[in-house]
Amino acid sequence: DDTAMGLRILRLHGYNVSSDVLKTFRDENGEFFCFLGQTQRGVTDMLNVNRCSHVAFPGETIMEEAKTCTERYLRNALEDVGAFDKWALKKNIRGEVEYALKYPWHRSMPRLEARSYIEHYGPNDVWLGKTMYMMPYISNEKYLELVKLDFNHVQSLHQKELRDLRRWWTSSGFTELKFTRERVTEIYFSPASFMFEPEFATCRAVYTKTSNFTVILDDLYDAHGTLDDLKLFSDSVKKWDLSLVDRMPEDMKICFMGFYNTFNEIAEEGRKRQGRDVLGYIRNVWEIQLEAYTKEAEWSAARYVPSFDEYIENASVSIALGTVVLISALFTGEILTDDVLSKIGRGSRFLQLMGLTGRLVNDTKTYEAERGQGEVASAVQCYMKDHPEIPEEEALKHVYTVMENALDELNREFVNNREVPDSCRRLVFETARIMQLFYMDGDGLTLSHETEIKEHVKNCLFHPVA
Known part of the structure; x- marks a missing residue:
């Protein structure tokens, strides 16, 4: 004991x-x-x-x-x-x-x-x-x-933050976007469930706004935009240029203007906290993210099924957890040098494991529905392409095994990666854990009203402890 x-x-x-x-x-x-x-x-x-x-x-x-x-x-x-x-x-x-x-x-x-x-x-x-x-x-x-008084007090602070984020969603015009999912509450629940202390209020807001954009743009690149439109959007982000907006369809204009304004505001707040310009850093994080989305859109258009390794390399980025964490980390209360950022950056094993475990748990619960919608690439399908002799159940079992092994490795990274500030280590590790909860019984984001996530959100954000 x-x-x-x-x-x-x-x-x-x-x-x-x-x-x-x-x-x-x-x-x-x-x-x-x-x-x-x-x-x-x-x-x-x-x-x-x-x-x-x-x-x-x-x-x-x-x-x-x-x-x-x-x-x-x-x-x-x-x-x-x-x-x-x-x-x-x-x-x-x-x-x-x-x-x-x-x-x-x-x-x-x-x-x-x-x-x-x-x-x-x-x-x-x-x-x-x-x-x-x-x-x-x-x-x-x-x-x-x-402890009951403390829990309920913090919950009341979270409720105020959530009201502000809902106003941001509406004022940005996102209610007019019919192709995407509105999940502000469920997404805010994520950082509120682990970076819950009052001093992380800005971190939670940035995490939620960034996560909402990953959902909007995933839906845009996945099913709504043409390849030409997606290239135009990616070029606009790369150039950080409003002159291309007039060439965009109306719903894409709403996406880009909301994106441009939000991340300019986030970058300005980041400059104050980090003591240096961070807009270039944020733009670079998003350029890599959009490249991963674009590759998936091209695969889908060509009906191309990559190998398992090729899929995982891109899908661990396209799951977008890295983008959310790398931007939110600027608001954890630590001054982050380039050296520290590199230790949780795209090339770090810590971040790669977070993306890998998040992608795999997502795929295990969504691949059947997405296959029914015409998607051809998932961890399960790509592994079956590499091993056509095995049944689907065995491929799914393999994916679970890879994920469990990666979670053990993530444990080791979390415990031993002491050169990274504790708040940043928490951000990476807890983001990996929240994915395991969201996809425990199904697609807890898309189908949040049908899964236990609905009750978790209520218990965390709305129901006070009696």
Whole structure:
């Protein structure tokens, strides 16, 4: 219990500790125990080992074994009422177990996890800490009261920010665009769920505005614009020139003018915060993004199915997470030198893994619907092109395996990449995690009203803690 918790906490605070310590707590049958000679295991012990197992690095067999063993134990415990009555010293350990199994670490956003903990918190829990460790206030009614006040206060700030962003969407004329999706609330939920502190208000606004443009332009390049129109839009961004606007269709004019005005404003705010001109940096980030969109549009027009590797190289960029993070990072409260930016830049493994995991989880939940709409390229389809002898189920399994391995590597980058400021590391890593949540059961962005994302948004932004 303590060892697993210590391993997890040390890793999350940048200490590169070995997972071999868990081998001490495994018997000859591969089952985990709390102490030598233990005949029965406790729910809280196994829950802590399970939480620890998700902070795994590539190739750590012991962590994978711990995850498999504890998941099996905890799922069995949920079916055995007596397991909780016998072992649990906490008010609602069953609720904690249910949450941990449904939302393991890569899907558990800090704001949602905090709310879940508040709801499961027992101020009168008879913990060993209150007696054996002489910690009488470890569970306390006053703590609970204060944390509820704080949660609701921050939520009220988020609601004000969201109202401002909705006004921005309307004043930019985007309500007139019939080809795209309006997802301001769902998109704002993303940064609010992990960069939730009041001091990150501007970062959340920039993250939301940039993300909305990735949705608008993805829809524009994916299905709405002709290749000639898309080339004109890309040239206008590259030249940062309003003279080409008159040649654009009306809806594309709205897109470009909103884009031009918004990112000029963001660049001016970025200049104040970074002490240097950042417009060129922002434009370059977007030029790379539009090149990736254009390549996908050309593939679609030609009905071309690339190889898996060729697809992944472009699709890890076209998912647009890198664009959102690289611009938002300017507003995390840190002065970012070119050297620091390069460590989370397009060439960094950290950013590549974020884009890769985001693309793969997206594809696993959207490829069937997009194939029905005529799309020919996805991770699954491209892998099947490389391996025509395998069935679709095996290709899908391979994509999941690649993603799980990449998430383990992302863990290592997050823990060990200490040359990057903590707020920037959070931004990259949590953006990867929010994608795992959005696409847990389906396309949580496009079909947000049909998935659990709808409830997460309400709990994070609208429903105060009672």
